[in-house]
Amino acid sequence: xxxxxxxxxxxxxxxxxxxxxxxxxxxxxxxxxxxxxxxxxxxxxxxxxxxxxxxxxxxxxxxxxxxxxxxxxxxxxxxxxxxxxxxxxxxxxxxxxxxxxxxxxxxxxxxxxxxxxxxxxxxxxxxxxxxxxxxxxxxxxxxxxxxxxxxxxxxxxxxxxxxxxxxxxxxxxxxxxxxxxxxxxxxxxxxxxxxxxxxxxxxxxxxxxxxxxxxxxxxxxxxxxxxxxxxxxxxxxxxxxxxxxxxxxxxxxxxxxxxx
Numbered sequence: 001x002x003x004x005x006x007x008x009x010x011x012x013x014x015x016x017x018x019x020x021x022x023x024x025x026x027x028x029x030x031x032x033x034x035x036x037x038x039x040x041x042x043x044x045x046x047x048x049x050x051x052x053x054x055x056x057x058x059x060x061x062x063x064x065x066x067x068x069x070x071x072x073x074x075x076x077x078x079x080x081x082x083x084x085x086x087x088x089x090x091x092x093x094x095x096x097x098x099x100x101x102x103x104x105x106x107x108x109x110x111x112x113x114x115x116x117x118x119x120x121x122x123x124x125x126x127x128x129x130x131x132x133x134x135x136x137x138x139x140x141x142x143x144x145x146x147x148x149x150x151x152x153x154x155x156x157x158x159x160x161x162x163x164x165x166x167x168x169x170x171x172x173x174x175x176x177x178x179x180x181x182x183x184x185x186x187x188x189x190x191x192x193x194x195x196x197x198x199x200x201x202x203x204x205x206x207x208x209x210x211x212x213x214x215x216x217x218x219x220x221x222x223x224x225x226x227x228x229x230x231x232x233x234x235x236x237x238x239x240x241x242x243x244x245x246x247x248x249x250x251x252x253x254x255x256x257x258x259x260x
Contacts, residue, residue: 004145005133008152009195012129013188015156016122019163020184023177026168033240036232038161040241043228044248045158046220052256053151054128054217060142062210072210079211080218084121088226091120117227118166118187124219125155126191130198131205131212138206150259154252159188 058073065071090104132151135143167184171177198205205212232241 002137005137005199008133008148009129009192009199011152012125012155012159012195013192015159016163016188016191017185019160019165020167020181020188022164023167023171023180023184032235033238035165036235036238036241037244038165039228039232040244041248042158042161043224043232044245044250045154045252046224046228047245048249048252048256049151049154049158050217050220052253053132053147053154054213054220057143057147058210058213058217061213073214073217076211076214077218077221080124080215080220081222082218083215084124084219084222084226087120088222091116115166115183115187118162119190121219121223121227122159122188122191123194124216125159126194127198127212128216128220129155129191130195131202131209131216133195134199134202134206135209135213137199138202140206141209146259147256150256154255155191157251158248159191163188 055073055077058076059069062069062072129148129152132143132148135141136145136148163184166187167180170180170183175183232245
């Protein structure tokens with residue numbers, strides 16, 4: 001594997017690991033306002049990444065279709081939405097600040113279900129990184145090294161609060177700091193695995209690049225609408241999550257355009 005590609009695969013995972021490591025530096029309970037801010041910020045990053053790193057490149061890659069260049073993006077986007085919808089209904093998981101598990105009934109512990117909730121959308125994020133890197137490595141697409149790097153960094157930024165949001169609440173449930181960190185760490189492992197698998201299948205996947213890029217965008221938007229926004233809006237009304245969302249969106253937009 002290309003050295004640059006190898007590091008890019010690991011960058012998002014590093015974000016999750018560093019976020020999970022917050023359990024060693026902070027108290028046993030994650031401040032609710034901080035949690036809302038982190039969740040809103042992650043949502044802003046994901047929405048901006050979906051637009052500038054995925055949907056716009058998907059339309060550009062299908063430019064030879066003329067006025068129908070948006071069709072692959074639309075089809076892929078809806079495919080990503082429905083794919084995550086099915087996973088959400090099938091895979092057992094538990095959302096933050098909820099005591100009602102979703103998906104198929106299981107007797108798994110709440111700590112495992114919390115990890116599965118994050119793991120659920122880390123898989124398409126890993127696939128996203130993999131297909132963008134594959135597009136850059138092929139030299140046959142409009143995806144540049146800086147563009148691929150911007151996406152990897154953006155997902156890493158978004159993964160940082162996710163890692164903290166996993167490990168910190170588990171600490172409040174009585175888990176040791178090392179074990180809480182381990183769960184946060186493991187929730188991110190699927191990302192580099194999914195990215196590497198996608199890279200190994202690159203030759204077969206590249207012809208469908210516009211569909212795959214928009215598929216990833218749909219999956220990420222589903223996560224924002226289904227999970228992050230509701231979690232950031234729970235409890236007392238506050239504009240904190242909205243401001244954090246705007247900051248995350250702006251940061252990712254600037255990062256993507258500046259490194260393009």
